[in-house]
Amino acid sequence: MHLHETVRTALRAPFTRRAWAEAAYCLAGFPLGVTGGVVLAVLLALGAGLTASLVLAVVGVLLLIVSLRLARGLGGVHRRLAAALLGERTPAPPPFRPGDGFVGRLDARLRDGTGWRAAAYVLTKLPVGVVGGYAVLWWVSGLVNLTAPPRWAVLGQQPAADDPEGMPIVTPVPFGGLHADTFAGTFLALALGVGTLLSAPWVTRIVVAGDRWLIRALLGPGRLADRVRDLEETRALAVDDSVALLRRVERDLHDGAQVRLVAVAMGLDMIRARLDDGHPPDVARVRQLVDGAHRNATEALTELRDLARGIHPPALDDGLPDALATLAARSTVPVDLSADVPVRPTPAIETIAYFCAAELLTNVIKHSGATRASIDVTRRDGLLRLQVTDDGRGGAVPGAGSGLTGLAQRVRTVDGRIDVRSPDGGPTKVTVELPLRA
Incomplete structure (x- = not known):
């Protein structure tokens, strides 16, 4: 059954919207990437060369600034193109913040990390765009070869009598000169075209996957900006x-x-x-x-x-395991408790873990229809790991009145994470990971 699904997926790949969208992205990205990459490379080279000289250093600096502004603009174009064709919606980087005074503005422009990362993407897009154009060639050659028999029989594109080579067969791979010198030979081109078209979506997908990674790494806000934004959100x-x-x-x-x-x-x-x-x-x-x-x-x-x-639950005064034991003892659903926390976390972390366990256990009692639950608390890889499972009906999702959204927000305030796995029919497993110190 698995092999059957694989074959069906491979046969349907050229006819999916995703495959055509990725091919269109490679096609549009080829001229944009090559042109933008060449222009930016020339400007950066001239700017760097002139900056190194004593006489034209100012001109070189201005060229570098123009290059960075161009890179920001091209990065925005590539980001919007990826959003329109691929659905890759990368958050825009923070806007440029100019310095004070003429020298300060120049210094801020030259230190524009977002601009330099955009420049790195545009320069990298030059070879990636060329490879993307080659990926589109697979589609073109496959479609051309599919028309070989009708071109021979209907359009009369047979080779001339004195042509020893025959009708050329287009291939994206340099096999050497393939030709069809008879009508039957055109069906070889047809078969080659079918194989090329079946392979083309996977060629473009590989190119697009690499481009997606570059966009996320170089055209987004950056790790520092992401971290600042996350801290601002969690502080709020x-x-x-x-x-x-x-x-x-x-x-x-x-x-x-x-x-x-x-x-x-x-x-x-x-x-x-x-x-x-x-x-x-x-x-x-x-x-x-x-x-x-x-x-x-x-x-x-x-x-x-x-x-x-x-x-602040008084039971936490004796540590998280004792507090969870008290919580489990009060539950109307039987709870199996396993707690192995050799080193106590900070009080804030213990409090958050306790309230997470209490909320999750309340969900088990009210919504799951479970006959049994378990709470497992361990310390692993420098994190406090709390896992609550039940044998209920499943189907728990954040934002559906289960309080999971509130738990996720509370956990984020200390750089924690929550993972919910609750397929229909159960079981439900919710894992909360918290740092040992807030």
Whole structure:
């Protein structure tokens, strides 16, 4: 069955939208890559040569700056072309930030890392574009050879009687001169054309795969810019999470414990009023007021305890394994716990791991229909690895009300990652990896 699928995929490859899009990309990239690469190479060579001289150094610097601006522009064109034909949507690099003053602007232009990386791509695109043009030749030669029999029989393109070689057969590979000197020989060209067309999508795919890698590496924001942007996003998430936590605490205090304590104060005021009115106290009524105040005080303490546990679970004071053991013991679904953490992470990491386990276990109880779950915590490769699995129905995806999106955001604030594998029918396996220090 696997062989059958492979053969069918190979036979269908020339007729897929992806194959034609990649061929069109190679075709469009050939003149653009060759022309842009040659022009940029000449400008950079002239600029570098003139910069090395004493007399025309300023002209050389200006040529280098023009080259970098041209490289940025060409990089943008290549990036948009890849997005339009390949669906390769690479984020745009950060805009250029000029320096202060004339010298500062020149220095900033010459130190433009994005421009230099774009220049590296444009120069590399020169040979890649040539190879892409060669890949398109496979399509062209295959299509030309497919028309060999009708060209011979219908269009009358038979070789002349005094032509010893016959009709030429186009090949993308230098086999030597292949010719068809009879009508039957044109079917050899037809077979060669079919084979070439079946191979052409894979030739262009190899070229496009290399070009995709170059685009991501050289035309994107760069590792430093990506890191800065990721840190900005995670910082914003951390701030939003802290604000949301403070608002939740404020709301819970206002709607819960504060109301209970006000009721306690009012009950004590009523008791004092009955004791100070100069009449013998109604013991039954006073007892009723005392019971009410005691009940409200007890409920207020319970709500405050639950609120404090939501901020920092007391069970974490004894370490993450003990906290997870307590969590597993309270679960309505049987949980197998395995914890091997010889070195304690920082409190922030332990807290995030605990709340991740609690949220995932809540998902198991509410949504999965599982009969059993497991929590596995280990330290591996300098990371804290938390894995929660269940034997439920599966189908858990982030953003579907399962809280996984919130977990992913919380994990990202400390450079962690979360991996969800939950096929329909189960089982579900969620892995959270966290650094040992926040």
